[in-house]
Amino acid sequence: xxxxxxxxxxxANDSSFGLFPRLLALTxxxxxxxxxxxxxxxxxxxxxxxxxxxxxxxxxxWTVRGIVGFAxxxxxxxxxxxxxxxxxxxxxxxxxxxxxxxxxGHAGAMAIFTSASWALYGIHxxxxxxxxxxxxxxxxxxxxxVLGAFAxxxxxxxxxxxxxxxxxxxxxxxxxxxxxxxxxxxxxxxxPSSRLTYALVKSLLSLFxxxxxxxxxxxxxxxxxxxxxxxxxxxxxxxxGLILAFGVVWLWFFRDECRFPRALILIPAGVVIMYLLNAxxxxxxxxxxxxxATRIALGGFHSQAGWIAFNAVALGFSFAxxxxxxxxxxxxxxxxxxxxxxxxxxxxAATYLLPFLSILAVGxxxxxxxxxxxxxxxxxxxxxxxxxWFLRKRYAAVDWSFxxxxxxxxxLAFAIWIGMDALLNTRVHDAMPVALAGATPAIxxxxxxxxxxxxVLTVPIAEELAFRGFLIRRFISADIEASPPQRFTWLGLGxxxxxxxxxxxxxxxxxxxxxxLYAWALLRxxxxxxxxxxxxxxxxxxxxxxxxxxxxxxx
Amino acid sequence: xxxxxxxxxxxAGASQFAMATAVPEIGVGSAGSAIALISGAMLVIxxxxx
Numbered sequence: 001x002x003x004x005x006x007x008x009x010x011x012a013n014d015s016s017f018g019l020f021p022r023l024l025a026l027t028x029x030x031x032x033x034x035x036x037x038x039x040x041x042x043x044x045x046x047x048x049x050x051x052x053x054x055x056x057x058x059x060x061x062w063t064v065r066g067i068v069g070f071a072x073x074x075x076x077x078x079x080x081x082x083x084x085x086x087x088x089x090x091x092x093x094x095x096x097x098x099x100x101x102x103x104x105g106h107a108g109a110m111a112i113f114t115s116a117s118w119a120l121y122g123i124h125x126x127x128x129x130x131x132x133x134x135x136x137x138x139x140x141x142x143x144x145x146v147l148g149a150f151a152x153x154x155x156x157x158x159x160x161x162x163x164x165x166x167x168x169x170x171x172x173x174x175x176x177x178x179x180x181x182x183x184x185x186x187x188x189x190x191x192p193s194s195r196l197t198y199a200l201v202k203s204l205l206s207l208f209x210x211x212x213x214x215x216x217x218x219x220x221x222x223x224x225x226x227x228x229x230x231x232x233x234x235x236x237x238x239x240x241g242l243i244l245a246f247g248v249v250w251l252w253f254f255r256d257e258c259r260f261p262r263a264l265i266l267i268p269a270g271v272v273i274m275y276l277l278n279a280x281x282x283x284x285x286x287x288x289x290x291x292x293a294t295r296i297a298l299g300g301f302h303s304q305a306g307w308i309a310f311n312a313v314a315l316g317f318s319f320a321x322x323x324x325x326x327x328x329x330x331x332x333x334x335x336x337x338x339x340x341x342x343x344x345x346x347x348x349a350a351t352y353l354l355p356f357l358s359i360l361a362v363g364x365x366x367x368x369x370x371x372x373x374x375x376x377x378x379x380x381x382x383x384x385x386x387x388x389w390f391l392r393k394r395y396a397a398v399d400w401s402f403x404x405x406x407x408x409x410x411x412l413a414f415a416i417w418i419g420m421d422a423l424l425n426t427r428v429h430d431a432m433p434v435a436l437a438g439a440t441p442a443i444x445x446x447x448x449x450x451x452x453x454x455x456v457l458t459v460p461i462a463e464e465l466a467f468r469g470f471l472i473r474r475f476i477s478a479d480i481e482a483s484p485p486q487r488f489t490w491l492g493l494g495x496x497x498x499x500x501x502x503x504x505x506x507x508x509x510x511x512x513x514x515x516x517l518y519a520w521a522l523l524r525x526x527x528x529x530x531x532x533x534x535x536x537x538x539x540x541x542x543x544x545x546x547x548x549x550x551x552x553x554x555x
Numbered sequence: 556x557x558x559x560x561x562x563x564x565x566x567a568g569a570s571q572f573a574m575a576t577a578v579p580e581i582g583v584g585s586a587g588s589a590i591a592l593i594s595g596a597m598l599v600i601x602x603x604x605x
Contacts, residue, residue, distance in 0.1 A: 303585055304585055307585050307586070307589035310589065310593075311589060311592055314593050315593065315596055315597075315600075318597055318600060319600070322600070347599065347602045349598045349599045349601075349602025350602065353595045353598060353599055354599070356595065357595045357596060357599070360591055360592040363588065364588065364589065364592065367585075499591070502587045503587045503591060505587070
């Protein structure tokens with residue numbers, strides 16, 4: 001897709017078609033195929049057939065999650081633990097071309113798989129024909145994956161990755177199977193957990209309101225104006241599990257900095273705090289609803305408060321693990337703390353990430369305070385503009401200039417975006433949101449102006465500084481400002497583009513492609529201005545498309 | 556940074572496995588921006604030059 005942009009010439013470079021670009025290409029190929037297939041396949045159709053097909057339909061989504069999870073965990077730990085071995089394999093694979101015969105075999109197998117899926121999912125064949133078709137369907141799917149993998153890298157080198165990483169494949173498989181089974185059967189723990197949450201919320205609620213309406217049988221709790229059912233799924237189990245995973249992985253990765261066994265106290269502390277915060281979240285939700293803001297309570301607050309709590313606990317966890325002398329060995333006691341004015345100079349991560357983080361933080365908080373419409377969106381623009389203004393002196397060395405190439409890439413990304421949107425048919429509501437349409441003309445115009453300004457100015461600058469200005473270069477060196485902007489690694493390019501895509505919801509695949517195009521704009525001349533111009537062009541065209549053709553679902 | 560990226564890949568995976576419920580206390584739809592926020596915050600916290 002991208003031309004050879006090899007700039008690095010060191011022996012250890014992986015800018016040519018080594019292991020990481022091959023894995024990236026394979027990921028994009030599989031993701032694109034999965035996306036196309038998932039557009040028109042519905043597991044419910046398969047489940048309704050019963051028997052083995054019903055079983056396959058029931059566990060299909062979990063199987064895909066398992067495969068993706070296995071690949072993510074395996075290669076993450078392989079990179080962290082066996083980087084030298086992977087680099088050696090990368091050198092070995094460079095002279096080997098992608099095998100066109102196996103790639104054709106992959107395409108053939110996927111064509112058979114797709115045709116069989118059409119017949120089985122669409123119930124175009126009877127039960128007896130389906131029983132004959134099922135093994136062909138499964139075999140074609142497995143062959144498609146295997147042939148695709150072997151087309152990009154020979155079988156022996158795949159075997160060497162498995163061999164050189166020891167028993168990592170087995171541990172990963174165990175972890176993924178455990179996660180799938182635990183995820184599927186975790187409901188057993190939900191009911192007792194929800195009863196404890198019910199009692200906690202009732203106690204907290206009694207501190208603020210009188211006349212509590214409570215029914216322990218149906219688990220309904222609230223006031224005469226507003227009540228909720230504390231569903232087993234909302235019992236605090238999810239957040240506690242997530243902070244448990246976060247804590248275990250943190251202590252493992254940064255074990256050299258922690259005082260053990262003292263640091264282990266952070267795990268139960270985090271789990272308990274997260275569980276209590278979930279009770280506080282439900283209490284807050286009831287109080288907001290009781291105050292009359294039911295849309296906010298059931299809308300933004302319900303969906304965002306859990307993540308706000310998780311982020312707060314995770315940040316507190318990492319701060320305590322790193323800063324409390326009782327828990328850390330990093331020796332912060334007695335060290336001179338840099339004055340606040342020098343923070344940016346001492347910390348390039350802050351310089352490049354803070355505008356983007358301010359958008360995310362304010363976006364999360366304003367979404368939590370919103371109902372079914374993001375009235376507070378202008379605050380995101382103001383937050384990013386404020387961060388950029390505050391840090392403006394730190395951007396003196398940034399090359400903001402651009403030529404024709406950046407806008408051209410932006411226009412291409414726009415075409416991909418609306419093409420993918422049409423393909424996926426993600427259109428839900430094309431009309432202007434009711435709340436906005438019902439506002440006074442002055443308020444409506446002001447909101448649209450801020451929305452366009454954010455799309456064309458602050459979002460492109462903040463996101464490009466973060467993804468293309470910082471993250472791509474951070475994969476090369478910790479000292480990003482000493483790293484030429486034209487240097488890159490395929491691993492950094494791939495991961496930053498995937499992360500950028502994931503942040504764009506349903507259109508994640510279009511987001512990945514857009515991320516790659518913006519990176520191309522940057523790397524061609526080494527100017528971040530090109531990437532910003534590309535991103536701004538895409539967003540400006542999208543804004544015009546939304547406003548002129550009433551495609552409001554794209555905002 | 557690789558450790559933070561790796562950790563967040565695992566957390567994102569965990570959120571996909573554990574939060575596959577219809578009425579989540581932690582919405583999967585908000586996972587991307589929430590994980591990006593905590594990842595970026597940790598990069599800033601750990602990013603100060605020695």
